[in-house]
Amino acid sequence: MHPAPSVIIFNTFSGLGFGLLFWLGMGALVPTGWGAFIWFVIAYLFAVGGLIASTFHLGHPERTIKAFSQWKTSWLSREGVCAVFALTVMAIYGAGLVFAGTRLGFFGVIGALASLGVVFTTSMIYAQMKTVPRWRHWTTPAMYLLLSLGGGALLAGQIKIAAVLLIAGGIVQIFAWGTGDRRFIEAGTTMASATGLGHIGKVRAFEPPHTGTNYLMREFIHQVGRKHADQLRVIIIGLAFLLPVVLLVLPFSHIFAALAVISHIAGVLTLRWLFFAQAEHVVGLYYGKR
Amino acid sequence: MTQLPPPSAKKLGLVIDLDTCVGCHACVVSCKGWNTENYGAPLSDQNAYSGAASGTFLNRVHSYEVQPEQGAAQLIHFPKSCLHCEDAPCVTVCPTGASYKRAEDGIVLVNESDCIGCGLCAWACPYGARELDAKEGVMKKCTLCVDRIYNENLPEEDRQPACVRTCPAGARHFGDLGDAESDVSKLVAERGGFDLMPEQGTRPVNKYLPPRPKDVEPEFDILAPYLEPVAQDGAGFAHWLDKALSALPGGAK
Numbered sequence: 037m038h039p040a041p042s043v044i045i046f047n048t049f050s051g052l053g054f055g056l057l058f059w060l061g062m063g064a065l066v067p068t069g070w071g072a073f074i075w076f077v078i079a080y081l082f083a084v085g086g087l088i089a090s091t092f093h094l095g096h097p098e099r100t101i102k103a104f105s106q107w108k109t110s111w112l113s114r115e116g117v118c119a120v121f122a123l124t125v126m127a128i129y130g131a132g133l134v135f136a137g138t139r140l141g142f143f144g145v146i147g148a149l150a151s152l153g154v155v156f157t158t159s160m161i162y163a164q165m166k167t168v169p170r171w172r173h174w175t176t177p178a179m180y181l182l183l184s185l186g187g188g189a190l191l192a193g194q195i196k197i198a199a200v201l202l203i204a205g206g207i208v209q210i211f212a213w214g215t216g217d218r219r220f221i222e223a224g225t226t227m228a229s230a231t232g233l234g235h236i237g238k239v240r241a242f243e244p245p246h247t248g249t250n251y252l253m254r255e256f257i258h259q260v261g262r263k264h265a266d267q268l269r270v271i272i273i274g275l276a277f278l279l280p281v282v283l284l285v286l287p288f289s290h291i292f293a294a295l296a297v298i299s300h301i302a303g304v305l306t307l308r309w310l311f312f313a314q315a316e317h318v319v320g321l322y323y324g325k326r
Numbered sequence: 327m328t329q330l331p332p333p334s335a336k337k338l339g340l341v342i343d344l345d346t347c348v349g350c351h352a353c354v355v356s357c358k359g360w361n362t363e364n365y366g367a368p369l370s371d372q373n374a375y376s377g378a379a380s381g382t383f384l385n386r387v388h389s390y391e392v393q394p395e396q397g398a399a400q401l402i403h404f405p406k407s408c409l410h411c412e413d414a415p416c417v418t419v420c421p422t423g424a425s426y427k428r429a430e431d432g433i434v435l436v437n438e439s440d441c442i443g444c445g446l447c448a449w450a451c452p453y454g455a456r457e458l459d460a461k462e463g464v465m466k467k468c469t470l471c472v473d474r475i476y477n478e479n480l481p482e483e484d485r486q487p488a489c490v491r492t493c494p495a496g497a498r499h500f501g502d503l504g505d506a507e508s509d510v511s512k513l514v515a516e517r518g519g520f521d522l523m524p525e526q527g528t529r530p531v532n533k534y535l536p537p538r539p540k541d542v543e544p545e546f547d548i549l550a551p552y553l554e555p556v557a558q559d560g561a562g563f564a565h566w567l568d569k570a571l572s573a574l575p576g577g578a579k
Binding site for chain 1: 328329344351354377378379380381382383386387388389390391392393394395399400401402404406415417418419420421422423424440441442443444445446448449450451452453454457458459460462463464465520521522523524525526527534536537
């Protein structure tokens with residue numbers, strides 16, 4: 037799959053933003069006044085900034101409002117509805133902390149759960165794709181949630197929770213990669229089933245339908261990611277999980293904390309790039325590629 | 327609405343005969359010709375006259391080489407367009423309701439004025455039947471020439487998809503696959519028509535007819551008695567001539 041920068045930025049930063057909103061809503065930290073204002077500005081910059089970035093890859097972003105209508109069947113629509121709901125409820129909760137210095141616990145918990153809901157609905161956009169066997173697995177929503185919760189805890193300065201969640205995230209990610217590598221084969225879609233010609237013999241793509249490239253090949257066939265997958269995985273585990281945990285365990289300093297956040301974000305950006313770049317869509321089989 | 331309608335009795339679709347298709351791409355050209363100037367946004371091309379030409383097509387013809395365990399390889403031309411699936415995953419993923427399946431005849435269409443160009447329907451389609459137009463930013467797909475098949479302004483023989491109308495080999499057939507008595511349904515039953523990627527669970531309406539088995543050459547050649555080398559009996563004039571010529575310098579042994 038083509039790793040579109042706008043979608044990678046969205047997945048990374050909105051995940052962190054909604055993760056931070058979750059911990060704020062649950063009352064893991066209860067800032068008030070100007071302190072609360074700064075916390076919520078950071079969370080909203082990440083969450084909303086990511087959402088805005090995600091509209092950059094749309095052909096017609098001016099029609100985005102229509103995307104709230106099909107929540108009955110579409111995970112993308114559910115994500116939009118959930119995001120607006122979470123951001124509205126958390127704004128009320130934030131206003132209580134900033135302006136009145138009171139914690140409206142009910143709004144906080146609802147907003148926190150809705151924030152997780154946004155991350156979950158995002159992950160299901162990918163996990164529902166039968167055409168991309170690598171994504172169609174429980175590890176996809178699990179990783180989105182763990183990264184959001186872990187990264188959010190890291191931003192919120194919840195050192196112990198962050199360390200535990202990041203270690204869990206690293207383990208689940210390694211498991212997701214290991215099983216994901218076999219999933220395309222296990223799904224059973226082959227050139228034989230794609231063409232229905234397997235009963236005659238071995239099928240080979242002889243001539244593509246066109247001399248140049250096309251939308252399908254640009255969007256779905258991306259082989260660079262797989263070439264360097266092993267090195268990238270080591271880099272991701274180091275930057276997104278290991279280094280932040282080590283920095284958290286060291287005696288607290290603001291420099292270490294900032295480094296942990298920067299390292300985590302760099303790692304998650306790489307992780308998301310690989311998440312797309314490495315995923316194989318079955319349509320590639322019609323082109324004799326994966 | 328992107329909820330799939332209950333299965334329609336009428337299931338309009340194509341039957342593509344892989345035995346007959348000669349790979350001329352006439353269907354590709356006629357499809358682009360009709361659909362670029364009729365229903366919806368035109369099908370744009372980018373850098374059409376450069377080395378990096380690319381464009382939007384609703385129908386493309388692949389060619390595959392199939393190597394049986396014994397005998398010569400076969401070359402099979404393989405036209406591919408939207409299969410108008412009964413469980414169309416491209417419809418349910420659409421966040422705006424632009425992508426829909428018609429309740430009355432099962433045709434899958436895009437309402438381009440509602441399409442935000444997110445591309446998710448193309449992700450959900452295992453067949454590569456949908457292409458986002460680079461100029462218009464909306465999703466394009468085969469309409470089964472919905473603006474021809476019901477068009478009473480056209481002569482009756484033209485009320486079929488452009489690709490079917492133009493195919494010089496008669497490799498493409500259009501009809502109601504929901505009606506077991508229709509010509510296309512009979513053709514599918516007779517020739518063992520099959521689904522592409524059945525394991526994806528999309529239940530395509532369009533069917534493909536497999537190439538017919540190739541003739542197997544008989545073990546013996548009926549002309550053999552007339553073509554047998556002479557002088558194998560080791561006697562007579564021909565035998566003497568064979569030996570005599572072989573004995574000359576450079577003669578074939």
